[in-house]
Amino acid sequence: MKRIAFFSITLLLACMAGCDNKIPMEENLWPETVYLVGAKDKIINRDLNIGYEKDTIYASVAISGSLPTKEDITVTIEEFPSGIESYNQKELGSDDIKYRTLTNGIYSFPQENVVVKKGETYGTYPVHIDPSTLHIDSLYMMAFKLSGTSRFELAKEDTVVLIRLNLMNDYSGLYYMDGVIKPADNPKDSVIYKSPRTLQAVVDGNTVRMYHQKNEWSKGATDYRPDYCFNITVNPDNSVTLKSWDKFNLVSGGGKYYPEMEVYDLWYTFKEDGMLKKTRGFVYKERKNDDEVRKINDWMEENRKYDY
Incomplete structure (x- = not known):
């Protein structure tokens, strides 16, 4: 019985020592997922300077988790125009002026995917737009959603971000x-x-x-x-x-x-x-x-x- 008791105490101490060797800050405190910054707020605002021949706005992708990423994460982002239609139907009245998508040819995407670099938590997705083609009294919006990632899961809630475009210049x-x-x-x-x-x-x-x-x-x-x-x-x-x-x-x-x-x-x-x-x-x-x-x-x- 003494040998059994001694063995049990030794095993318990070994387990306690093993637990003490774990440093909480070296482990992720919550699951790592990929999400669009601003999707929780539904709409984010981006200014376009009408004085520029081409202005740039950005959508941002982030990785949740308490630790920096250990490798580059490639995320695929795509336009989601039906998100604008849904917003117009659900949030605006029948007499309200509706948000419009941008006409093809006045904007472009200089990169295919978003890359969140190793050790970082954010990556950006630039969009080049010609502001002079937009009418001051119209309402414009872009919508994006995530479609794929090289690692981790995509967020299951708040998956679409709406970007409201506001024309401005140095005097407005x-x-x-x-x-x-x-x-x-x-x-x-x-x-x-x-x-x-x-x-x-x-x-x-x-x-x-x-x-x-x-x-x-x-x-x-x-x-x-x-x-x-x-x-x-x-x-x-x-x-x-x-x-x-x-x-x-x-x-x-x-x-x-x-x-x-x-x-x-x-x-x-x-x-x-x-x-x-x-x-x-x-x-x-x-x-x-x-x-x-x-x-x-x-x-x-x-x-x-x-x-x-």
């Missing part, structure tokens, strides 16, 4: 108008014009579209307002040229762009209900904090012209 974004509107024949009768303005990239890398006064339109909405918007083009000398977009009755206009402050000093005359009116003021880009707001307010006060 959220701005704020700070100015006045006056009748040309009665300049003392003024209306304060302070309002957020979304400047949308159009035409090229130097042009944005702006809506006049309270008539701003959100992309995807069905109540498009063609009578109230115009283009602003920043010229090489930072002067600006204004041109009517569609049906806005723009008579004249001009101004200057201050790149260091990201602000336009604008004026334009237009006809509304048979009356000639003039708008003048600053259109400045959204500020990140109160200190930046104070700086732009001080700058506008120092540079505001009262010759209108």
Whole structure:
């Protein structure tokens, strides 16, 4: 009995010693699977600079697990346009503007597969797109899913990623108008014009579209307002040229762009209900904090012209 007891204790100690030799951080703490980054969120956003002849967006593939990969993993990714159709049907109403796929010939894939290199957890899949072929008031989306992998399993949930494409340039974004509107024949009768303005990239890398006064339109909405918007083009000398977009009755206009402050000093005359009116003021880009707001307010006060 003593020999049996001694043998049992020795075996138990050996097992405990074996367990102690295992280092948890050297073992994967959860199964290794291949998945598309962003698929869990369904939609991810990618910007396209309309000023580029060709811009590049990326879909990303990742390997789950707590340890780096021990070899290169090759993953096959493919387009999945029916994912866009499904989103339109399930998430959008019958009157909503639907997302569109890109036309063949305006985009390309410079590589066939995604390779997650040894020791890494991510790999990227680039897509080259010609942004100038996209219409500013249409909605575009690309959809991808995984179709194969050289090792590990493909994720069984959240298998499709939708990429929403947003046109932009160096002058687009959220701005704020700070100015006045006056009748040309009665300049003392003024209306304060302070309002957020979304400047949308159009035409090229130097042009944005702006809506006049309270008539701003959100992309995807069905109540498009063609009578109230115009283009602003920043010229090489930072002067600006204004041109009517569609049906806005723009008579004249001009101004200057201050790149260091990201602000336009604008004026334009237009006809509304048979009356000639003039708008003048600053259109400045959204500020990140109160200190930046104070700086732009001080700058506008120092540079505001009262010759209108």
